[in-house]
Amino acid sequence: MLRGFYTAAAGMMANQRMQETLSNNMANAYTPGYKADQGTMRAFPELLIERMGSKTIPTKNGFKVPDAGHVGSLNTGVYMQEAVPSFIQGDLKETGVGTDLALVQNEVPDESGSLFFRVQNEDGEERYTRNGNFTVDGEGFLTTNHGYYVLDRNGDPIDTGGMEFKVSKNGELTVGGQAFTLGVSYTSDASQMVKEGNDLFRLSEEGSIIVNPGEEEGVGYSIHQSHLERSNVDPNRTMTEMMNTYRSFEMNQRVLKAYDQSMQKAVTEIGRIS
Amino acid sequence: MNRSMIQSAVTMGQLQKKLDLVGNNLSNSETTGYKSHNADFSSLLYQQINNQSHSDAEIGRVTPEGIRIGSGAKLGHTNFDLTQGSLKNTGRELDVALVEDRHMFGLRVTTEQGEEVHYTRAGNFYLNPVEDGQLLLTDANGYPVIGADGENIILEDNFQAITIDSNGRILITRDQNQLVEGTLNVSEAVRPRMLESVGANRFRIPANVEEDGIMGDVLSGDVKMQSQTLETSNVDVAKQMTEMLMAQRAYQFNAKSISTGDQMMGLVSQLRS
Numbered sequence: 001m002l003r004g005f006y007t008a009a010a011g012m013m014a015n016q017r018m019q020e021t022l023s024n025n026m027a028n029a030y031t032p033g034y035k036a037d038q039g040t041m042r043a044f045p046e047l048l049i050e051r052m053g054s055k056t057i058p059t060k061n062g063f064k065v066p067d068a069g070h071v072g073s074l075n076t077g078v079y080m081q082e083a084v085p086s087f088i089q090g091d092l093k094e095t096g097v098g099t100d101l102a103l104v105q106n107e108v109p110d111e112s113g114s115l116f117f118r119v120q121n122e123d124g125e126e127r128y129t130r131n132g133n134f135t136v137d138g139e140g141f142l143t144t145n146h147g148y149y150v151l152d153r154n155g156d157p158i159d160t161g162g163m164e165f166k167v168s169k170n171g172e173l174t175v176g177g178q179a180f181t182l183g184v185s186y187t188s189d190a191s192q193m194v195k196e197g198n199d200l201f202r203l204s205e206e207g208s209i210i211v212n213p214g215e216e217e218g219v220g221y222s223i224h225q226s227h228l229e230r231s232n233v234d235p236n237r238t239m240t241e242m243m244n245t246y247r248s249f250e251m252n253q254r255v256l257k258a259y260d261q262s263m264q265k266a267v268t269e270i271g272r273i274s
Numbered sequence: 275m276n277r278s279m280i281q282s283a284v285t286m287g288q289l290q291k292k293l294d295l296v297g298n299n300l301s302n303s304e305t306t307g308y309k310s311h312n313a314d315f316s317s318l319l320y321q322q323i324n325n326q327s328h329s330d331a332e333i334g335r336v337t338p339e340g341i342r343i344g345s346g347a348k349l350g351h352t353n354f355d356l357t358q359g360s361l362k363n364t365g366r367e368l369d370v371a372l373v374e375d376r377h378m379f380g381l382r383v384t385t386e387q388g389e390e391v392h393y394t395r396a397g398n399f400y401l402n403p404v405e406d407g408q409l410l411l412t413d414a415n416g417y418p419v420i421g422a423d424g425e426n427i428i429l430e431d432n433f434q435a436i437t438i439d440s441n442g443r444i445l446i447t448r449d450q451n452q453l454v455e456g457t458l459n460v461s462e463a464v465r466p467r468m469l470e471s472v473g474a475n476r477f478r479i480p481a482n483v484e485e486d487g488i489m490g491d492v493l494s495g496d497v498k499m500q501s502q503t504l505e506t507s508n509v510d511v512a513k514q515m516t517e518m519l520m521a522q523r524a525y526q527f528n529a530k531s532i533s534t535g536d537q538m539m540g541l542v543s544q545l546r547s
Contacts, residue, residue: 012542015538016276016278016538017323017325017341017343019278019534019535019538020277020278020281020343021341021343022278022531023277023278023279023281023282023528023531023534023535024277024278024281024343024344024345024346026282026527026528026530026531027281027282027284027285027344027346027347027528027531028285028315028317028344028346028347029524029527030314030315030347030520030521030524031314031315031316031317031347032314032315034315034317034347037342037344039341045331079325079326080325080341081326081332081335081341082335082337082341083341083342083343084337095312096355096357097312097353097355099353099467131316131350133314133316133350133351135351135353135467136465136467137465137467137468138465138468138483138484138487138488139487140464140465140487145314145316145350145351146316146350161464161487162464162465162487162490163356163376163463163464163465163466163467189336191336191337192337192338194338194342195317195320195342195344196319196320197317197318197319197320197344197345198316198317198318198319199316199317204337204338205338206338228314235523235527238527239527239530242530242531242534243534246534246537246538249538249541250541253541253542253544253545256545257544257545260545
């Protein structure tokens with residue numbers, strides 16, 4: 001009977017999820033290349049509420065016929081539907097370390113398009129990252145800080161030999177006369193990128209990606225050596241959202257308690273035999 | 275269950291490490307030849323929560339199903355910044371400073387595992403007497419400095435003057451004659467990220483790592499150093515202070531997440547009171 005009981009509880013659960021997303025954003029506020037997740041709430045499917053009643057037909061005996069009418073629609077709860085990363089460019093920080101690379105997207109043809117470095121995970125599969133906090137491993141290959149190989153435009157690991165390499169704005173890596181072009185991928189719909197942890201993104205089954213986009217796709221980017229792209233988390237905004245979510249959680253709790261008091265009345269007052 | 279508290283607690287532990295690193299840099303801001311360490315963060319594993327049981331009800335959804343919630347952040351790798359520290363003239367004959375970024379002196383260090391070669395940028399050397407009338411060139415801790423021939427540098431006593439020239443040769447003056455009686459060995463760190471700090475200003479190649487290609491030889495013509503000079507630490511105090519403020523604020527923000535999570539738990543427990 002009291003539909004709102006579960007509505008309020010669902011609200012609390014959704015707020016809890018939201019808080020988890022926000023708190024993870026806050027935790028990664030200083031992770032280079034981190035893209036803040038934005039939670040979206042969604043109402044449960046609508047229910048049509050019907051009234052049950054009867055109408056008296058003005059006859060001599062007062063004949064009654066059932067009469068049901070629509071009252072309106074009601075959502076019986078809310079849930080967190082998705083946590084979509086915001087792919088806004090983070091600002092650059094100068095580090096002075098030659099193995100730090102920042103990817104800056106200058107022009108992309110699609111509104112939700114985004115560019116990534118190509119890396120290879122431990123299973124040999126291609127993954128994407130914006131964290132350019134790279135290093136050189138014991139064999140001289142350029143890797144991410146988890147040891148995943150950074151790929152060139154042909155999909156091969158880059159052998160830098162040592163620390164002596166220069167990266168130009170257009171992604172050309174030169175080491176002792178040899179030149180590589182850093183592999184970059186472009187997706188026109190970044191909402192299909194799924195976070196996997198360790199700074200990596202994976203492409204979902206529906207998504208599509210363009211490997212090594214060039215001028216014909218209208219994609220312009222630049223790579224900045226000795227810089228890192230900072231996280232695009234805004235701590236002020238995140239803190240405000242956390243306070244908001246907390247209050248919403250609190251209000252749902254109040255509603256839940258109010259329902260409980262109604263129930264108490266039903267148990268202790270209506271049910272009393274005097 | 276309460277993920278937000280776990281995420282923040284994990285991250286606070288990692289931020290503490292960042293603060294430790296900054297603290298160590300600051301305390302070595304006056305150490306000869308110290309190379310500052312830096313570290314950046316990296317995100318942690320994401321968990322997928324399937325809270326959409328009816329996919330046909332997901333009208334208008336554009337992203338892949340399930341929501342993914344991360345589990346905080348951790349420190350990525352720690353790197354040395356090998357840039358040159360500023361040079362300080364000391365006027366002392368046995369002080370030398372390397373002026374190429376990744377060049378290092380070799381030291382012979384006896385550890386529990388046996389004899390190891392360690393590398394250092396600190397060029398404050400000393401002469402220690404060994405046997406009769408012989409002097410051994412050592413670092414500040416008394417470990418022998420390796421010469422260009424791979425041997426320790428041992429000099430006969432009784433000389434009027436000693437100087438180290440810009441190519442690392444040790445020139446000794448005896449009875450108005452100047453002679454080269456030893457040459458300092460200089461190696462180049464080709465892949466310095468593989469080196470391990472062992473304290474006391476020294477680095478070594480870790481035991482479980484293939485040694486090939488990590489350190490390289492420097493041809494005697496390419497050795498460049500400045501005598502009567504010491505290389506100071508390359509710690510940028512202003513930058514380290516900024517990093518410290520940043521880490522402290524991040525710590526506070528995460529602590530706030532924990533207390534918010536705690537208050538939420540409090541509200542839940544009040545439901546039945």
